[in-house]
Amino acid sequence: MTTRRDLLGGLAATTLLPALPARARSAALPALIAGTYANEGGAGLYTLAPAGAGWRVGPAAPLTGISFGVTHGAHRYLAKEQAKGRLIVTDRRARVLADVASGGDDPCHVAVSPDARALAVANYSSGTVSVWPLGRDGRPGAPTVRQQHGTGPNTDRQAGPHAHWVGFTRDARRLHAVDLGADAIFAYDIAGAVPGQPRVAWRAPAGAGPRHLAHHPRLPIAYVVTELGNTLVTLDAHTDGTFATRSTQSLLPAGFSGASFAAHLAIDARGRRLYASNRGHDSVAVFDLAADGTPRLIQHIASGGHWPRFFLLLEDQARCLVANERSGTVAVFRILPDGRLAATGQVLAVPGVVFLDRA
Structure with missing residues (x-):
């Protein structure tokens, strides 16, 4: 099977912006974790420990190929990206509590429902979405696996469905899955922790390859980055779980003509x-x-x-850490009062780094 690993081979505006409303700033930097790819030199799940005004790289727990993870309470849910993928549940000290099949190939995204009763995983290469009930102890029960369908015009990247992101609505009654291969967002109605059959909630322009989605924290709006189209698409979110395109704009500067692929997005x-x-x-x-x-x-x-796959916003500390996969570096930026970023000069060596989270 051809996997996603086989297929993926500061200009500041001059407009003055008002400072954002002041947030309480904590002097203490949090400890972090960094997931890595073994085929790019990563030794496992690294710890980034606070050190003065920055961080230092600590030892790595032997959890390799961790492409994404989320932490909820005392538990951490990690996607181990491989053919016949795995969902690994650990405590906050990286002690493995459960290791189960992810329900597909190359899992790359994980989400916990707001009520903590369900967990979802996007399996990229198989185009499947898996949903588990979570017990009171935080451990997963028996999953329900749903197959998505669709293709796009890019035969190298869109010969079949490729689920890339999953997320629950605030009321936990619906799950959305962004599918790069099908050029679509799918919606699942959730009953308990059981998803219904997928239905198309939004169609991307052909060949755009939608990758990740983020909801506005206050408005009925969502934003999608398209990996192949290199665009930011603003969507109106409807109460029935569907979306409508409001606007589309490039993520790249005018005049840039090189190869580029959009990756992560986040909203303050x-x-x-x-x-x-x-x-x-x-x-x-x-x-x-x-x-x-x-x-x-x-x-x-x-x-x-090189190759910023992921970044982590630490708003209370006014920091943004960028995981550059192919250079094996985590670059630390300050978040300025107007929301722009400024390099601090600190760059940490973390081979094959692909995601970051609080420890």
């Missing part, structure tokens, strides 16, 4: 700034979000390495 807690990473152009794009949620590009900044 107040819904004032949106951040997205570009692999190839090797940058983070920063957008101002207007009161109605309309994005406006305000900055491109170099990611501090």
Whole structure:
């Protein structure tokens, strides 16, 4: 089977922006974890320990191929990316509590429902979505696995469905799955922890390859980055779980003609700034979000390495850490009062780094 690993081979705007509302700043930096790919030199799940004004790289737990993870309470849920993928449940000290089949190939994203009663995994290469009930002890029960369907015009990347992101609605009654191969977002109605059959909630432009989604924290709006189209798409979110396109804009600067693939996006807690990473152009794009949620590009900044697959916003510490997969580096940025980023100069060596989270 051809896997996703086989297929994936600072210009700041001059507009002055008002400072964002002040947030309480904690002097203490949190300990972090970093998931890595073994085929790019990663030794496992690293610890990044606070050290002065930054972090130092600590030892790695022998959990290799961890492409993504989420932490809820005392438990951490990790996707082990491989053919016949695995979902690994650990405690906060990386002690393995459960290791179960992910329900497909190359799992790459995980989500816990807001009521903590269900957990979902996106399996990229098989195009399947798995949902587990979670017990009171946080451990997964028997999963329900759903197969998505669809193709796109890019025969190298879209010969079949490729689930890339999963997320629950705030009321935990619906699950969405972004599918790069099918050029679609699918919706699942959730009864307990059992998903219904997938239905198309939104169609992307042919060949766009949607990758990740983020909901606005206050407005009925969502944002999608398209990996193949290198665009940020703003969507109106409807109560029936469907979406409608409001606007589309490039994630790359005007005049750039090289190869690039959009990766991660995140929105600050107040819904004032949106951040997205570009692999190839090797940058983070920063957008101002207007009161109605309309994005406006305000900055491109170099990611501090090569192939920024993921980044982690630490708003209380005014920091953003960017995981540059192919250079094996984590670059540390300050979040300025207006939401833009500024390099601190600290770059940590973490071979094959692909995701970050609080420890």
